Amino acid sequence: MGWPGSVHDNRVWSNGDVYFSKEKDHSNKEYLIGDSEFSASSVRVPAFKKGQNVILSEEWKYFNTKLAKVQIKSEHCIGLLNVRFQQVHGLRQTGYKQQA
Secondary structure, rough: OOOOOOOHHHHHOOHHHHOOOHHHHOOOOEEEEEEEOOOOOOOEEEEOOOOOOOOOOHHHHHHHHHHHHHHHHHHHHHHHHHHHHHHHHHHHHHHHHOOO
16 A cells, blocks of 8 residues: 555565564464565565476476465455445555555
């Protein structure tokens, strides 16, 4: 919240309150998952990237498939919330800091 839509998600993550308090807010057995555009950290687990001349193992492919299914459900949920609660659109445009 409070960042323009053109800013990369990883930049927003690495400058956010959750990032700076991640060790305090998450135990050793809790992780945040994200797509391959996010960098890995002590609490963030990104999807595995397939680069040139890189073959993903079956375990990595399985993880990416399971992650994608969760991401799709999450995106659908956000879409339904946006439709149901039209005022959510205003939060993106005005930013969290202005709402407080």
